[in-house]
Structure formats: C-alpha cells, structure tokens
Amino acid sequence: xxxxxxxxxxxxxxxxxxxxxxxxxxxxxxxxxxxxxxxxxxxxxxxxxxxxxxxxxxxxxxxxxxxxxxxxxxxxxxxxxxxxxxxxxxxxxxxxxxxxxxxxxxxxxxxxxxxxxxxxxxxxxxxxxxxxxxxxxxxxxxxxxxxxxxxxxxxxxxxxxxxxxxxxxxxxxxxxxxxxxxxxxxx
Numbered sequence: 001x002x003x004x005x006x007x008x009x010x011x012x013x014x015x016x017x018x019x020x021x022x023x024x025x026x027x028x029x030x031x032x033x034x035x036x037x038x039x040x041x042x043x044x045x046x047x048x049x050x051x052x053x054x055x056x057x058x059x060x061x062x063x064x065x066x067x068x069x070x071x072x073x074x075x076x077x078x079x080x081x082x083x084x085x086x087x088x089x090x091x092x093x094x095x096x097x098x099x100x101x102x103x104x105x106x107x108x109x110x111x112x113x114x115x116x117x118x119x120x121x122x123x124x125x126x127x128x129x130x131x132x133x134x135x136x137x138x139x140x141x142x143x144x145x146x147x148x149x150x151x152x153x154x155x156x157x158x159x160x161x162x163x164x165x166x167x168x169x170x171x172x173x174x175x176x177x178x179x180x181x182x183x184x185x186x187x
Contacts, residue, residue: 030148030156034058036078037157042145043078044122044159050075055118079122082164083113085139086121090132100149100156109134111161113141127162140164 029037034057036043047059051071054064057079064071094105109126126135127146141161148158 025150025153025155027155027157030158035143035145035159037145039145041081042143042159043081044143046077046079046118047074048077049073055079055120057120057122080115080117081143083115083122083141085111085135085137085141085161086114087112087137088126088132088135091125111135111141113161125158125160127160130163134163 027037029035033045035045044057045059046055046057047061048055049060049064049066049069049071050073052064052066052069054066054069055077056065056074059076060074062072064074088109088111090107090109092107094101106128108128109131110123111126112121112123114121124143126141127144141163143159144162145157146160148156150156
C-alpha cells in the first residue's frame with residue numbers, strides 16, 4: 001500500500017526575482033537613405049553629377065539640378081559634416097504629420113547650413129538646448145544624430161546641427177555617442 005504524502009509547509013524565505021533585461025532598440029533612420037547611421041561620424045548622403053560635379057541633397061536620381069547640364073549619371077557621396085549657419089529661425093508651431101512632435105510640443109530652432117566643401121545649403125533642426133538666441137550667421141556647426149521618436153522595437157534617428165561650441169567636436173548628440181548639448185541631456 002502506498003504511503004500518503006504530506007505537503008511540505010511553505011517556506012517564508014523570499015525567492016529571488018529573475019532579472020529582466022530589456023532588449024536594446026534597433027536604431028534606424030527616420031528617412032531611409034538620407035544619412036549614414038555612423039554613431040561617431042554621421043554624414044548626409046547626397047549625389048555628385050559625373051558630368052559637371054554639381055552636388056545634390058537629397059541625392060538626385062533623375063537629372064542633374066544644374067540647368068546647364070543634361071547628365072543623368074551620379075555618384076552617391078557623403079557630404080561635409082561641418083558647415084556654417086547661413087540662416088536660422090525657430091519652429092513655434094507644431095509641424096503637421098508625418099513629423100512626430102514631443103507631447104507637449106516644444107519649440108525648436110532650425111538652421112540652414114552652408115556645407116563646408118560643397119557650398120550648398122541644407123536645412124535641419126538644431127539640437128535641444130540651442131535656440132535662436134544662441135545662433136548667429138556664420139556659426140560653425142557639425143552634423144549629429146539624435147532620436148526623433150521611439151516605438152517598442154526601434155529608435156528613429158534624424159540628423160541635427162550642433163554648434164561646435166555646444167559640445168565635444170567629433171561626437172554625436174545624446175542618445176548615440178553620449179555628448180550633451182548645453183542646458184540638457186542632448187537633443
């Protein structure tokens with residue numbers, strides 16, 4: 001005959017909780033093909049006409065933007081990471097979709113930057129913590145990456161301009177390589 005079993009009394013010893021490790025989010029470009037995702041030296045991706053040498057951003061695929069050139073042949077190139085502020089303003093009103101704004105919306109500065117080598121002007125947001133009162137025409141800036149928004153699996157990155165005086169040269173904004181802009185935790 002089988003012996004009856006008795007249940008053991010529950011112990012009052014705490015059980016160790018198993019640590020949960022959050023999987024890091026995949027960093028992706030918010031606009032695919034417009035810039036590299038190099039965390040140390042990001043660059044805008046443009047094109048250079050094989051016939052006349054005209055640069056374009058975003059990259060041209062149909063016909064040269066130079067009205068005197070009829071070429072349809074281009075090389076993809078990384079554009080200058082540095083330039084000088086050509087003009088600037090601030091965005092006081094929330095841009096419409098597909099732009100993903102902070103909630104609540106926070107105004108931000110925009111800069112039109114003349115690239116150092118190409119001498120073309122590219123518009124972009126300025127890192128958080130740098131406003132129009134901090135900018136001047138001629139201010140030297142560099143391209144950095146920053147998070148526009150996140151979902152459960154991805155961190156969507158965009159390029160921004162950071163004055164060279166606003167952080168360590170050669171690094172990216174907070175969230176990628178760990179440099180902060182004045183007055184906060186990066187852009």
